Amino acid sequence: MFVRIVKLSFHEENIPAFLENFEEIKEKIRNSPGNQLLELYQDKNNPCIFFTYSYWETEQDLENYRNSALFDEVWTFTKKLFNDKPEAWSVDKLVSLA
Structure with a gap:
């Protein structure tokens, strides 16, 4: 298993639209x-x-998602709301304590 971390930065006035869309597609x-x-x-x-x-x-599961119609829909909507370039990291989880 691995973890994908994405940093997204929005114009303040676009935050409600982002949150509403995230609620719909999560x-x-x-x-x-x-x-x-x-x-x-x-x-x-x-x-x-x-x-x-x-x-x-x-x-490959992440790549399949990134090449899907769902991702295209999500990214097309979300990228219009940014105030800075998004950043992303793919990391392997080494330790998790709950």
């Missing part, structure tokens, strides 16, 4: 084949910055 993303977890975080010091964490069984 279950579809979560139900994508190979997705095990989807989380959304908002920065405490800069409310215009968000992070998504998604857990995937394999890198």
Whole structure:
């Protein structure tokens, strides 16, 4: 399993549109084949910055999602709202304590 972390930065006036859209599509993303977890975080010091964490069984599962019509729909809508270039990391989870 690996984790995809994406940093998204929005114009303040676009945050409600982003959150509304995320609410509408989050279950579809979560139900994508190979997705095990989807989380959304908002920065405490800069409310215009968000992070998504998604857990995937394999890198191919993420690639399949990224090449899907769902991703195209999500990204086409979301990228219009940015105030900065998004950043993304794919990382292997080494330790998790709950």
